[in-house]
Amino acid sequence: MTHVAVMGAGNWGTAFAGIMADAGATVRMWSRRQEIADQINEGCNLEYLPDLRLPDMIRATTDPEQACADADIVVLAVPSQTLRTNLETWGSAMPADAPVISLMKGVELGTTKRMSEVIAEVGGVEQERIVIVSGPNLAPEIALHQPAASVVACADMATAEHVAAAVATRYFRPYTDTDVVGAEVCGATKNVIALAVGMAEGMGFGDNTKATIITRGLAETTRLGMALGAHPQTFLGLAGVGDLIATCMSPLSRNHSFGVRLGRGMTVDEATAQLRQTAEGVKSCQSILALGEHHEVELPIVEQVVAVVRDGLPVTEVGPKLMARDLKAEKQGTPLPN
Ligand SMILES: NC(=O)C1=CN([C@@H]2O[C@H](COP(=O)(O)OP(=O)(O)OC[C@H]3O[C@@H](n4cnc5c(N)ncnc54)[C@H](O)[C@@H]3O)[C@@H](O)[C@H]2O)C=CC1
Numbered sequence: 001m002t003h004v005a006v007m008g009a010g011n012w013g014t015a016f017a018g019i020m021a022d023a024g025a026t027v028r029m030w031s032r033r034q035e036i037a038d039q040i041n042e043g044c045n046l047e048y049l050p051d052l053r054l055p056d057m058i059r060a061t062t063d064p065e066q067a068c069a070d071a072d073i074v075v076l077a078v079p080s081q082t083l084r085t086n087l088e089t090w091g092s093a094m095p096a097d098a099p100v101i102s103l104m105k106g107v108e109l110g111t112t113k114r115m116s117e118v119i120a121e122v123g124g125v126e127q128e129r130i131v132i133v134s135g136p137n138l139a140p141e142i143a144l145h146q147p148a149a150s151v152v153a154c155a156d157m158a159t160a161e162h163v164a165a166a167v168a169t170r171y172f173r174p175y176t177d178t179d180v181v182g183a184e185v186c187g188a189t190k191n192v193i194a195l196a197v198g199m200a201e202g203m204g205f206g207d208n209t210k211a212t213i214i215t216r217g218l219a220e221t222t223r224l225g226m227a228l229g230a231h232p233q234t235f236l237g238l239a240g241v242g243d244l245i246a247t248c249m250s251p252l253s254r255n256h257s258f259g260v261r262l263g264r265g266m267t268v269d270e271a272t273a274q275l276r277q278t279a280e281g282v283k284s285c286q287s288i289l290a291l292g293e294h295h296e297v298e299l300p301i302v303e304q305v306v307a308v309v310r311d312g313l314p315v316t317e318v319g320p321k322l323m324a325r326d327l328k329a330e331k332q333g334t335p336l337p338n
């Protein structure tokens, strides 16, 4: 039987633990707080996913060593900006040969590193063991066992196939890939685009505006990803278009909801206080913009989100700025390969 360590007991960590248990594994979760560990051991993570009944094969502890002991697979599910500190604290507890799954969708502030780069650098994990799981996977829907699919990306296809087999259930369908960079760029950038879509919604704009932001957001994401070496088709897949649609359109998305609040006139501090959960795009917009600048990639929507979130630009000024940009052809650069 496969033993899995899930490090982080929030929304996605908990729902993903449920997937792995339903796929036949025993799961040990690491939670920072004793009360959450106690709740999980009683069969329900009340704070994050009250509707998900957790099977007995999921146990929780506040001791990272105990969570990681003898794990065949380690799953990392903490907020992106905390990954480095977390790994510095307990990364050495991860077994030296287990695949490490990253569920995180963000880019590190300051370093502009993707999560796989932080895992390699701080956790000492080789590329062949780092696996990205990314797709349209809103945790509350997965917790209800509603059907969804996701990309399982690893530089080593055999590891991707091994992990895919370990996460496949009747309601969760993995597709393997080797494009780690593409999956990570998609996952992080769609959160920023969802903030922009949420702002538009909060200001009262309708579906034409939202579809325009989503589509041009996809163009930005593709430009950035390709500059970093990603495969263009990744952006049309589950991690790209799939997750962009789910996150930008769903009221369950924290990033979308955060954007709606900004669009209605709340400040970042007010929206943060009201939402309380992780909206990764609020921080990652800044690191993604820096990444774009470093690679000379234009990211106009990301730039406007940064202007609002970091610099306090009134949301009402975003639309006019984007609409006044120089006119250009829709298709830029080389055509997509077959
Ligand atoms: N919730 C969702 O539907 C999905 C989330 N993700 C990604 O998964 C990652 C984790 O997200 P969630 O589980 O939703 O977040 P969350 O906010 O629900 O939970 C985060 C967990 O990390 C723990 N944690 C550890 N160190 C922490 C620190 N220093 N500060 C704050 N919390 C700390 C928290 O205690 C909590 O258990 C994010 O990168 C997110 O983008 C990806 C797909 C779906």
Ligand SMILES: O=C(CO)COP(=O)(O)O
Pocket (backbone or CB within 6 Å): 105, 135, 136, 137, 138, 139, 191, 194, 243, 246, 247, 252, 253, 254, 255, 256, 278, 279, 280
């Ligand atoms: O990544 C997600 C869905 O795939 C979850 O999005 P939020 O973090 O915005 O809730």
